Amino acid sequence: MDRPIGVIDSxxxxxxxxxxxxxxxxxxxxxxxGDTLRCPYGPRPKEEVMEYTWDMVNYLIKERIKMLVVACNTATAYTLDHLREHLAIPVVGVIQPGARAAIKTTKNSKIGVIGTEGTIKSKAYPNALHHINPDMVVHGLACPPFVPMVEQGLLYGPSAKKVVEQALAPLKQGHEMDTLILGCTHYPLIRETIQDVMGDEISIISSGDETAREVSVLLEYYQTLYQGQREPDHKFYATGDQHLFEQVTNAWFGDHVASINAVTL
Amino acid sequence: MDRPIGVIDSxxxxxxxxxxxxxxxxxxxxxxxGDTLRCPYGPRPKEEVMEYTWDMVNYLIKERIKMLVVACNTATAYTLDHLREHLAIPVVGVIQPGARAAIKTTKNSKIGVIGTEGTIKSKAYPNALHHINPDMVVHGLACPPFVPMVEQGLLYGPSAKKVVEQALAPLKQGHEMDTLILGCTHYPLIRETIQDVMGDEISIISSGDETAREVSVLLEYYQTLYQGQREPDHKFYATGDQHLFEQVTNAWFGDHVASINAVTL
Known part of the structure; x- marks a missing residue:
């Protein structure tokens, strides 16, 4: 099927x-x-996140997407069930894939989750983990400084490490978790610093990698995998500051990015 | 949903x-x-594998399974499309999950696959890999001695290593693969010996682990995950020799196995 996959984030x-x-x-x-104009979603109330998410979804539906990926943990926590109820296409969030991967990885059934205030407060990860396996012991921790840090491009070095060390200190005390879920799609950018602070014996789960695999599973089961030969023409839209967005997309994707456009929702 | 998941193998x-x-x-x-009476399926013609597989499926359909897992690579290679066409429940094979995990893991896009003669001859793995990403370079190798070796309980030690070394020699010459798919559900039992022979730099993908995760994905999307509280009462059937079957299930599952029954299909 030659229709695109829609991906939304704050x-x-x-x-x-x-x-x-x-x-x-x-x-x-x-x-x-990317709703850069109204980022971050983490501290916003549920109703606002719901409204902003639907703004993006309505735009993408007109573009005839065949599947929607909610690539934002806060938006997944607050809107996934509602989106699935109201959309005729499959909707994939980032929380269930991260939860499933953590259950596959852990040996001692003790899992840590870090994310925005909204994601942690929603208890979406403990719920998703216990839905599959009620025996999992889950420790959640909100890390409000991480998203602004990443958005400012502070990823490595002593200053970054100091912020991460302070934020993660409560997780390191007395918990015997062997697996840590990065419950925010910004966090893979500081994954190395997080691993450094937590220690090599902790397995770190990045929802992004796992979500991509679940999209692949569902494309196959819904028989909507693209079958032809082409160089895909990806489209990237930002609602606000395009500068940072261009910087990041160029650094990450190089030649792959066909165009970055401004969009008003 | 409190209906069971059906799992079939040779x-x-x-x-x-x-x-x-x-x-x-x-x-x-x-x-x-487990169709122990007619094991192995690897050297059998497609029509025979198709017939034997349907024998097991028809039995399970009467047990009102909510999902079918074809936990045998040879049966998946030969019958998956046919089963999906004719069954109203979701059908999960072991080949696509293994292929997806290998694509996620490989850094150099070079993947090895070992399996039975039937699985390798069917080209099911190269097809599954290229279906998702046509740029993958795939080397397949049939390893006929492995299934009899495992069924005899020869898993470790110098004799096991010698058999594995001889069988895998063609894969080690001149190929730069970084990922090896165990394309037969017997092979995880000799995984350590295979890793030892191939070297630590090769990532080994076991279809079993990956298949379990895809079952979890599909249970969620089809909304058929069991929601209550219970100690599940698993049932294991063997068509032939129950001795080996009991030996293996007891060693692997301990108390979890409620009953092993003989069955005639």
Whole structure:
């Protein structure tokens, strides 16, 4: 099927998911909207996140997407069930794939989750984990400084490490988790710093990689995998500051990005 | 939904998949048939594998399974499309999950596949890999001695290593693969020996683990995940020699196995 896959995020974080989609499904065409104007979603109330998410979804539906990927943990936590109820196409969030991968990875059934205030407050990860396996012990921690840090491009070095160390200190005390879910699509950009702080014995799960694989599963089961030969013409839209968005997409995708457009929702 | 998941295999190999299903989805109930009477399927013609597979499927359909897992690579290669066409429940094979995991894992797009003669001859793995990403370079190798070796319980030690070394020699010459798919559900039992022979730099993909995760994905999307509280009452059936079957299931599952029954198809 030659219709595109829609990907939405509050900003640039969802590009970690888009990048994995492009790597694992190189024939599929993406149309991505980053709501950079209203980023971050993490501290916003549920109703606002719901409204902004539907703004993006309505735009993409007109573009005839065959599948929707909600590449933002906060938006997944607040809107996934509602979107699935109201859309005729399959909707993939980033939380269930991360939860499933963590259950596959953990040996001691103790899992940590870090994310925005909204994601942690929603208890979406504990719910998703317990839905599959009620025996999992889950520790959640909100890390409000991480999204602004990533958006400012502070990813490595002593300053980055200091921020990460302070934020993760409560997780390192007394918990015996062996697996940590990066419950925000911005966090893979500081994955190395997080691994450094947490130690090598902790397995880190990035929802982006896992989500791309689930998209592949569902494309096959819904028989909507693209079958022809083409160089896909991906489209990237930003609602606000295009500068950072261009910087990140260029650094990440190089020649693959056909065009970055402004969009008003 | 409190209906069981059906799992079929030519013998004991599919227990590697069942074990992962039980670990990742501890609330789900399994009903497993191992066709030990007519094992191995690897050297048999397609028509025979098709007939034997339908014998097992027809039995399970009467047990009102909600999903079918074909935990045998040879049967998947020969019958998956046909089963999907004719069954109203979702059907999961072991080949696509293995292919997807290999694509996610490989860095250099060079993938090796080992399996039975039937699986390798069918080209099911190269087809599945190229269906998703045509740029993958795939080397297939049939390893006929492995299934009899595993069925005899020869898993470790110098004799096992010698058999594996001889069988895998053609894969080690001149190919730069970084990822090897165990394209037979018996092979996870000799995974350590295979890793030892291939070297630590090769990532080994076990279809069983991956298949369990895809079952979890589909249970969620088809909304058939079991929602209550229970200790599932798994059922294991063997068409032939129950001795080996009991030996393996007891060693692997301990207390989890409620009953092993003989069955005539």
């Amino acid at each position: 900003g640039v974080g969802g590009l970690t998911v888009a990048k994995e989609l492009m790597r694992q499904l190189p024939k599929e065409e993406l149309i991505y909207i | 013998g004991v190999g599919g227990l590697t998949v069942a074990k992962e299903l039980m670990r990742q989805l501890p609330k789900e109930e399994l009903i497993y048939i």
